[in-house]
């Protein structure tokens with residue numbers, strides 16, 4: 690699928706080529722994975738329409754969404770997003786699984802989630818798939834999930850139940866070098882607060898949602914100081930903008 694690259698070097702470029710070998714794992718930090726996030730918002734910044742994200746992105750967004758999943762060792766998803774978006778297996782298509790294997794990755798990424806309540810949406814397809822590999826970080830008293838998926842429950846004391854601890858565990862114990870967070874806004878806000886986001890992929894859809902109460906890309910308290918971003922690329926397709934930003938450090 691073709692995209693118009695606006696920055697840098699304007700050109701027409703194939704999405705599979707551009708997003709097919711990002712080598713994110715080569716950027717892994719010693720203590721945690723390289724963390725990229727992927728969101729789609731309307732031009733007025735809304736992350737949902739009638740409570741879901743599906744109406745925001747078009748087929749170009751779906752292409753970016755699918756391709757990014759071929760590039761990482763693990764996904765990180767909030768429990769509410771898992772439930773509302775009814776997550777299933779992360780990479781199903783044989784050709785995409787083959788692309789991952791050609792890059793030296795497992796056929797599909799590990800899926801990680803974090804919960805303070807310990808309440809998981811066990812009825813979603815992901816937890817009902819015997820082949821799915823999921824890691825859940827949850828409080829000490831959380832019972833073992835009773836579901837067909839292969840779920841590793843990492844129990845942590847409330848003071849230890851941070852995203853920093855979760856990412857350190859994934860790096861050290863599961864060898865996760867690159868991680869893609871697909872939201873939602875609560876999880877994104879927490880990642881930002883703990884200074885754990887390295888890059889942001891943002892689809893800006895040519896729509897206005899209006900209103901003033903829907904979630905934006907991140908929720909929770911504001912950062913003490915805004916995090917600066919550096920534009921890595923800007924693509925256009927069908928009126929949507931696809932922006933890749935690196936988070937400035939220091």
Ligand SMILES: NC(=O)c1ccc[n+]([C@@H]2O[C@H](COP(=O)([O-])OP(=O)(O)OC[C@H]3O[C@@H](n4cnc5c(N)ncnc54)[C@H](OP(=O)(O)O)[C@@H]3O)[C@@H](O)[C@H]2O)c1
Nearest residue numbers: 728729736742767769770804805806872873874875876879
């Ligand atoms: N436009 C987009 O690109 C996009 C992307 C993703 C999602 N969405 C939309 O966003 C909405 C869901 O987002 P959301 O903000 O309500 O929820 P969310 O971020 O998906 O999940 C929030 C939950 O994750 C757990 N959690 C988050 N931060 C944590 C932390 N630091 N420590 C421990 N647990 C933590 C908590 O689970 P417990 O409650 O279990 O403690 C919390 O309730 C949906 O409507 C979805 O459609 C949009």
